[in-house]
Amino acid sequence: MSKRFSTILIPVLSVILGLLVGAVIMVISGYNPVTGYQALWNGIFGDVYVLGESVRQITPYILAGLAVAFAFRTGLFNIGVEGQLIVGWFAAVYVGLAFELPTYLHLPLAILAAGVAGAIWAFVPGILKAKLGVNEVVVTIMMNYVALHVTNALIRSFAGKDITSRVKETASLRIPFFQELTDYSRMHGGIFIALIAVFVIWFILERTTLGYELKSVGFSQDASKYAGMNVPKNIVKAMVISGFLAGLAGAMEGLGTFEYVGTKSSMTGIGFDGIAVSILGANHPIGVIFGAALFGALKYGSLNMPNPPAEIPQEMISVIIAIIIFFVASGYLFQWIREKSLAKKKGVK
Amino acid sequence: MNAIDIISFIFYNALFYAAPLIFTGLGAVFTERSGVTNIGLEGIMQVGAFTGIVTNLYLAETMGSATVFTSILIAMVVSSIVSLLLAVSSITFRADQIIAGTALNMFAAGGTIFLVKKIFDGKGQTPMVQETINRFNVPVLKDIPIIGEIFFQNVYLTSYLAILAAIIGWIVLYKTPFGLRLRAVGEHPMAADTMGIKVNRMRYIGVMISGALGGIGGAIYAMSITLDYSHATISGQGFMAIAAMIFGKWNPLGMMGAAIFFGFAQSLSTIGPALPVINEIPQVYLYILPYVLTILAIAGFIGKSVAPKALNTPYIKGER
Numbered sequence: 100m101s102k103r104f105s106t107i108l109i110p111v112l113s114v115i116l117g118l119l120v121g122a123v124i125m126v127i128s129g130y131n132p133v134t135g136y137q138a139l140w141n142g143i144f145g146d147v148y149v150l151g152e153s154v155r156q157i158t159p160y161i162l163a164g165l166a167v168a169f170a171f172r173t174g175l176f177n178i179g180v181e182g183q184l185i186v187g188w189f190a191a192v193y194v195g196l197a198f199e200l201p202t203y204l205h206l207p208l209a210i211l212a213a214g215v216a217g218a219i220w221a222f223v224p225g226i227l228k229a230k231l232g233v234n235e236v237v238v239t240i241m242m243n244y245v246a247l248h249v250t251n252a253l254i255r256s257f258a259g260k261d262i263t264s265r266v267k268e269t270a271s272l273r274i275p276f277f278q279e280l281t282d283y284s285r286m287h288g289g290i291f292i293a294l295i296a297v298f299v300i301w302f303i304l305e306r307t308t309l310g311y312e313l314k315s316v317g318f319s320q321d322a323s324k325y326a327g328m329n330v331p332k333n334i335v336k337a338m339v340i341s342g343f344l345a346g347l348a349g350a351m352e353g354l355g356t357f358e359y360v361g362t363k364s365s366m367t368g369i370g371f372d373g374i375a376v377s378i379l380g381a382n383h384p385i386g387v388i389f390g391a392a393l394f395g396a397l398k399y400g401s402l403n404m405p406n407p408p409a410e411i412p413q414e415m416i417s418v419i420i421a422i423i424i425f426f427v428a429s430g431y432l433f434q435w436i437r438e439k440s441l442a443k444k445k446g447v448k
Numbered sequence: 449m450n451a452i453d454i455i456s457f458i459f460y461n462a463l464f465y466a467a468p469l470i471f472t473g474l475g476a477v478f479t480e481r482s483g484v485t486n487i488g489l490e491g492i493m494q495v496g497a498f499t500g501i502v503t504n505l506y507l508a509e510t511m512g513s514a515t516v517f518t519s520i521l522i523a524m525v526v527s528s529i530v531s532l533l534l535a536v537s538s539i540t541f542r543a544d545q546i547i548a549g550t551a552l553n554m555f556a557a558g559g560t561i562f563l564v565k566k567i568f569d570g571k572g573q574t575p576m577v578q579e580t581i582n583r584f585n586v587p588v589l590k591d592i593p594i595i596g597e598i599f600f601q602n603v604y605l606t607s608y609l610a611i612l613a614a615i616i617g618w619i620v621l622y623k624t625p626f627g628l629r630l631r632a633v634g635e636h637p638m639a640a641d642t643m644g645i646k647v648n649r650m651r652y653i654g655v656m657i658s659g660a661l662g663g664i665g666g667a668i669y670a671m672s673i674t675l676d677y678s679h680a681t682i683s684g685q686g687f688m689a690i691a692a693m694i695f696g697k698w699n700p701l702g703m704m705g706a707a708i709f710f711g712f713a714q715s716l717s718t719i720g721p722a723l724p725v726i727n728e729i730p731q732v733y734l735y736i737l738p739y740v741l742t743i744l745a746i747a748g749f750i751g752k753s754v755a756p757k758a759l760n761t762p763y764i765k766g767e768r
Contacts, residue, residue, distance in 0.1 A: 128562075128563075128566055129566075176546055178487075178546075178550070223743075227743075227747050231747055233746050233747050234694075234746070234755075236487070236546060237690065237691060237694055237742070237746060238743055238746070238747075240687045240690075240691075241687075241691065241739040241740075241742050241743050242739075242743070244684055244687075244736070244739045245736045245739045245740060248732050248735040248736045249732060249736060251732070252730070252731075252732035364680055364683075365679065365680050365683050371550065371553070371554065374547065374550050375550075375551075375554070378547060405570070412561065412562045412565035412566060412570070414557075414558040414559070414561045414562040414565065415558070415562055416558070417554055417555075417557060417558025417559075417562075418555055418558040418559050418562060420554060420558075421551045421552070421554040421555035421558060421559075422551075422555070424547065424548075424550070424551035424554070425533065425537050425543070425548065425551050425555075428537060428538075428543035428544055428547045428548050428551065429536075429537040429541035429542070429543040429548075430541075430542075430543075431541045431542040431543075432537075432541040435541065
């Protein structure tokens with residue numbers, strides 16, 4: 100199997116297998132998979148409203164997935180996207196409420212604030228990894244919980260209650276044209292920012308010295324060091340850029356979808372799903388778009404599954420997504436099956 | 449409250465919150481010593497908590513006071529079976545362990561709530577259990593002056609079982625041939641293979657032990673602290689247990705110390721308002737304390753080289 104072929108084939112096969120296993124689970128638990136998947140389909144493509152909402156759901160997934168993928172390509176595992184997203188969300192709403200500016204200044208400033216907040220949050224594990232060799236996985240997980248509690252406290256002291264008011268019109272990502280087009284869904288202009296980010300990250304990784312160095316450090320730290328690259332500096336840079344993207348994902352929620360921020364009792368899940376998006380997209384910026392489209396659509400569409408006639412708990416989709424990831428991650432499985440079947444054929448001959 | 453009251457109040461609350469962490473952290477030690485990271489322990493705890501609560505609800509009528517321990521046992525078995533998902537994908541099919549563990553977390557979070565809704569008519573949380581883990585006085589020891597009052601009166605049995613488990617875990621890991629093999633597989637699988645140790649089999653055992661212990665941890669957490677199961681029942685305790693393991697340098701006793709400390713830190717946010725001095729600190733600092741301390745600890749106190757060397761790498765026979 101050629102490399103390029105298998106990077107596309109494995110995710111596609113995994114999605115098909117994941118949906119099949121999901122159908123089996125539905126049958127075992129006494130649900131009808133046909134009506135289930137019909138409800139899912141209608142929940143994604145049923146009318147212009149759900150279509151708009153699906154796009155809305157896909158938007159932060161693209162940025163979260165991109166954040167994970169960028170870190171992956173540079174040899175880092177950023178489980179902290181969740182926390183970086185949460186602080187980004189807060190920063191965006193804070194700027195959106197605290198300033199009185201014209202749109203062309205206010206909106207970019209709020210988005211930038213989100214990115215910077217995420218970048219700062221990612222700087223901590225980055226610098227610890229670079230200077231002290233501390234495993235970034237544990238630090239980013241801990242940073243997620245710190246982010247959750249700190250933003251909750253900040254929201255309470257800033258708003259005086261568990262929820263802020265809506266950001267000013269001048270900081271909103273909502274576009275009236277989109278809303279009219281999609282029967283007043285919450286679809287917003289963030290999708291353009293997400294797609295631009297994909298292009299920029301692709302450009303950095305594939306066409307710049309910075310990207311070359313980052314990938315090189317990810318591939319082999321020792322070789323990069325011998326080649327005269329500053330390894331710690333590159334690790335920090337990679338983490339900060341990844342955090343910036345995660346912060347932008349938070350801005351999508353804070354300035355687009357919700358236009359406010361409220362205290363949370365648990366994680367949003369977008370950051371963790373970003374890991375899934377990245378894996379499915381083969382850690383490639385362009386692949387992330389497909390991964391995000393699939394996961395965002397499945398996640399939003401699943402909201403229609405508990406409605407009659409299907410009446411299936413929407414968590415079914417999390418299970419299916421998990422199974423898809425198991426299959427994608429276990430890429431050797433497919434190679435193993437192929438070898439077994441080839442051996443069998445030879446045996447027959 | 450006098451000084452002894454305060455100390456005993458803090459102590460049993462710390463141990464109360466520490467017990468689930470100790471069990472799960474011990475699981476983390478076993479899986480990592482065999483060379484497999486189990487980030488999925490958060491999900492495993494959810495499976496344990498869910499199974500414990502559901503079996504408890506069903507068994508309470510017929511089994512009475514034996515319900516709790518039967519539920520813990522069932523949770524242990526179910527969780528260890530679910531942990532096979534990680535074992536099969538990351539050991540046999542060479543998946544990245546952290547990705548497979550993350551998928552396991554997603555699977556458990558979705559799967560348990562799916563089942564809760566299926567079983568309880570679409571509701572996202574179970575009813576409260578009636579049979580819970582209760583406090584008791586340790587016979588004889590409770591009568592020792594001061595010490596008895598602090599350590600052995602009104603304590604949770606599970607707290608002491610957890611400490612016992614950590615000690616047994618230490619003995620198994622460092623004083624038995626099995627423990628030696630498990631550690632060998634985590635440090636240098638090729639050398640272990642050369643000596644005739646079945647590397648992948650040992651790793652399966654390591655992961656399943658972590659599943660069993662994580663299941664116990666989750667069941668205890670649910671049956672003593674939350675008393676029902678919903679999506680928010682287990683919120684980070686699995687990750688905390690992993691942090692305790694790292695804090696404790698992959699050693700069961702060190703992990704236990706860290707877990708008790710985390711238990712103390714976690715309990716502060718609930719018991720804080722009842723204590724002098726501490727009730728003046730804003731709650732957010734108490735909430736983030738265990739996480740910040742973990743970051744400081746792994747940045748400051750722990751060297752780089754203590755993790756098992758073969759951690760996170762699949763073993764492929766015949767490859768150097």
